[in-house]
Amino acid sequence: MASSLPLPPRVAIVVPAFRHPTLVGEAIEAALEQEAPFGIMLVLVNDGCPHPETDDICREYASAYPDRVRYVRKPNGGLSSARNAGIRYVLAHLPGVEAIYFLDADNRLRPHAIAKAMATLDAHPDAGWVYPSIDMFGLAWHGDMGGDYSRLIHTDTNISEAGSLVHRRVFEAGILFDEGFTLGWEDWDFFLTAAEQGFVGVNCEDFGFLYRKRPESMLANSERDHATIRSMMHAKHHALMHPKNLAALEQSECPRFAIILHDSQEVIWALDPLAADTRQMEWSEYQRLFALHATNPNRHFAPPITIVTTTATFTTLADKGLLHWTFWRTERALQAQRFAAMALDMNGVGRIHFSHHNGRTGADALRVDLFGLMTSTLVELVTDNSPSSIDALAELGPGTDLWSTRLSMPAEASATGRSRGPDMFDAFLQRARTLRLDCYNAAWAIDWDWRRQTSTPRRHTHLIARNAFHGAPAYPWAGGKGRNVGFILPLVEFGGVEKVAINLARGLRAHGWHPHLIVVGATDIRMPDEWRQQFDTISFLDDPDCHIWDENDRQYFGTSVPHWATGNNHAIALGMLYWLDVAIGFHAGGLLGVMGQLRRWGVRTVTSLHVSDQTSMGRPKGNTYLATAFEHAIDLFAPCSLMLADWCRGMGIPPAKIVPVQNVAGYDESQERLAALHHARRARPIDAPLRILFLGRFDGQKGIDHLSRIYRETVRYGLNVEWRIIGKSVIGGDGYIAPADLQAIAEAPLISDAELTNAYGWADVLLLPSLYEGLPLTVLEAMRAGVVPIVTDVGAVREVVTDAANGFILPKEGLEMICLDRIKTLADDRDLLHRLAGQAYADRSSRTWQQATEQLSQRLLC
Incomplete structure (x- = not known):
């Protein structure tokens, strides 16, 4: 046993005790045997344990080691209450203690655990806590929590066990264990609360923490109540787990895309390819990071999706407002196929149109301007023991494993028929061969990690944001770019509704908003340059299940309510729209059905009304009536005239919701x-x-x-x-x-x-x-x-x-x-x-x- 306390304590170990009258002795002995160049104080908390032996053993240790053990007895309040009692005791009576470790009564520590954890905390002054990987005894199992701490991963998986060393400043910030979490996962809630307040954790690889695992335990009960507890977590940490915040975390911690600019030797890591904080690196640095990821993808991060393109293609798509949609559509394609590609051309007729195909099609089918695949697929190809995998792909091409898109964008007449750059499929093959010949490749055949991955794998971090959309991709927008307003239209031609939308965008832009165009269903739209300049981005919601109009017998005042509007298959649409600050529908029919969920996420919802259609018998119907059916989900009604505003009031729309935007001429003129x-x-x-x-x-x-x-x-x-x-x-x-x-x-x-x-x-x-x-x-x-x-x-x-x-x-x-x-x-x-x-x-x-x-x-x- 370690010698008596020679120094003032820097660390306190809080041991809550309840219904473990025998095992608590093992935990106390493990704490007393810690070897460290500083003092360690034990705080035993008897949480009203009904077994008298618990009180006996705690009193005996407190008597035997008065300079090293303190004893707190309290009525039963649950595990969180017991830990909080220990925390409050330390804060009130041990001013020199810098950190608190939580050791449950049925767990153990190796002799150097606290010394290692405190050394890690000292080496990371910005860290709020040090957490272990999990080594279980009883039912033996070893879980890996290693790698850089990620708030994003932490929102999805409990990566910080309660047996962590937590800096005093976390508690002084008012963060305690939530005593309402009686079903379990109170440690996950505690550390997420700390993360919300700006604290971060750091993993200690060889911590020395030993977790007793039994088939029946509090943890087993927590797993039975998984759905209930996760619902509680989402309710309490709504802001942290909001899809918009998850996108921001993804951008800063685990960017979704590795964008290889083949002509410049530059690689960009980003969720949002145009965000100010994208990570840019030379190809050689990417090679090193890719090799680490290929060696241990659970510990070392690389973006889960790889895009190969050129600077010219990247810039062109950005200039046309189509870059974010291209990346989002590529990710969607990779859900269905192993590879995705896009071929571009320019037209002189002021239109944007696209088509999708399986495999390569068309006269120019063998040349693509952008090629994408999952990074896990790239790892498989590169680390295959036989070089034939890449060679076979080069010889046969991606075949039916490819989702290809042909995209035509408007340009000046002189820019049509531009010369094409190198084929990005060939560029991808070249890059894959270079990675295969990397000097690190000898390490790829070795299994370096004897622990199992327990948290969300770093190669799957892009899936975390998808949870809110039932697996549909989240639009790659990281925020921080002002107030964003989406203009949702079913078509863009020369009709009055479209021109109003474009001019509303112009007007709101003058007031400091950033307009974005979302086209639902149409794959061919008019987009002259003067219209394009009104929108930061242009996106297409080409969901084959999204039918914004259908005639059926479910009618609201004579207007059919589209089945899609009241169905449950809104995932793709929500994945495209969640990041907006405002969503304005322009006669978008069934898209009104997603407004309620958007509103729950804090998106302001608006419907722009223009005219009632008429049946063959002259009875009014249409978008105006459908909008009133979804009034509960709409924040503001924006009729184009005072007459239509009066009609809205007559249809029961609260006057406070009605903001007329009277039409003005459809374009500017001096x-x-x-x-x-x-x-x-x-x-x-x-x-x-x-x-x-x-x-x-x-x-x-x-x-x-x-x-x-x-x-x-x-x-x-x-x-x-x-x-x-x-x-x-x-x-x-x-x-x-x-x-x-x-x-x-x-x-x-x-x-x-x-x-x-x-x-x-x-x-x-x-x-x-x-x-x-x-x-x-x-x-x-x-x-x-x-x-x-x-x-x-x-x-x-x-x-x-x-x-x-x-x-x-x-x-x-x-x-x-x-x-x-x-x-x-x-x-x-x-x-x-x-x-x-x-x-x-x-x-x-x-x-x-x-x-x-x-x-x-x-x-x-x-």
Whole structure:
């Protein structure tokens, strides 16, 4: 036995005792036999043990070693209560003690355990505690807790046994064991609480801690109550285990991707490839770290997913806002296939589109710009005793084990058909062969660890964040980049809803927000550069199970509630959206079904409302009604007009939730350019034809049949007019076919803002004989340019058009004849035309989206 206490104690060993009247003696002897160059004080805590022998033995040791043993007796309160009693005793009576070790009454220590643990603590002044690997006796087993401490891993696995040495400053910070954790895992809760307050642990490889393992024990009971206790852990440590925080931990501790930039010899470790704190290294340093990981993947970390690409591809994807989605989609692909690849091309038509394939397909199938695989697969290939594995892969290619994506992105016409860089599959093979020839490879055949891995393996850290999404990948965003707002749309073409979304993004960006575009379902979207500039990222939710609309008999006020919205298969969508600060749905149908869970995670949820659709019998239905069905999950309703705001109130939406964002013109234009167009129009000859413009979709809603008959009548009567019909059908499913006479003269939809301005500059009149509308952007854009609107009395047009003051409003009854009369009047009376045009220009030329979104931005910050 060690000699009597020669020095003041630096360490106290707290031994709680309950129902171990015999084994507690072994624990006390193990504590007294510690050999250390400092004093060690034992604090025995009898937690109301019903066995009298426990009190007897504790009193005897306290009497025998008055300078080394203190005895505290208390009513039974549970293991946490007993440890806390010991902690409070040390803090109150032993001011020189720097750290406390917890030794349960049925466990043991080797003689140098405390000395080794304290030396480790001294060597790591930033550490809050030292924890052991697990060596069990009884049911013999050895568990490895080694490697760098990770809060991320700790959220998933109890890596710090209670038998740890904890620095005094942890307790002085107010951290104690939670006495409500009576079912077990109180040690996991304690150390997670310490981690939440900024403390970190450090593993002591050869600690000397011995854990008694029996088939039936408190630990066995804890395992039976696993689900209950884990639920308690998540409830208490909600912020730490929030998916957004797990992503931040993953970025800082266990980055998901090793990005090998083949042309630069640089390797990036990151979850978020564009975060400021990515780890960058030379290839030689990556080789060393990869070799350590291949030798012992449970102890030494390497990112679990490997990406091989070039600096040019990386930069291009980042510039187009598609880098995060590419990495997220690659990870999803690797759930299904062994390898993933992406081939890029550029187009000059301002579109983004992609397609997925199994294996390599297409004329350019053997050349890819990005290649990905799990790092565990790379380890298998590199450490295979036979070089044939890599050679066979090189000869046969990845075959059907490959998920390939072809992605086309917009570029200037001069950039299309760019020369391709080296094939990244070949680059991967080259890198794999280099790793195989590494000087460390002799170590790979040796099993270096005699302990078993007990915590989450470091090669699987990317799975921790997936737990919240039932195994679906978590979008690789690490946070710390300002306020992020997601714009969720089912398609992006030239429709009014899409243009409102883009301009809302522009307005909120002016208020300091970072907009992100999420497209649900569509794989081909319009994305000219002026739109692209409004979004930090562009992502596609291409989940084949996600059907945002389906007709069924579950109807809310006549509108079908999509089955997906109320189902339980939201994992992929939640994995894409969890990291946002705000999620705004733009007629995204079933995506309303995920708003409730997003709201529980602290995401502010908004629905942007524009127009009610109509059945063939003229009954209103659609997104507006569906939004009211999910009112409980939505923080704010953002209708595009005051009329729609009134409708929301009438449908039972609390007024405090309604924030109107009245539509403004769909793109920016300078006041100088608008004034020039207005003045040029007034300078036209008085006998010049009246120029009539229609700009919109060719579908039944837009009153195309009315438009066709009005057009034919102007020709038949020989009115002094000139027409431009611009648009096409983009929404299928209603079977509508535009009349042949309009199709014959129709121009393709306009792509750029400059083309739209030129069209409005050409026109005198905008004709929009719609059957139903919200607050059309084309009306606002036309009026801003001094074009006189002639529009049907539908939706909220009266909020901007005053009949016979800045335009004409057509009643639904007799629409065509009244419209012809208005056209003839303007063709004959140019003074009236100029007066209406001047008022339209004055009314709408100065309003901006920054002004329109100011109230919404303020409410989102509340």
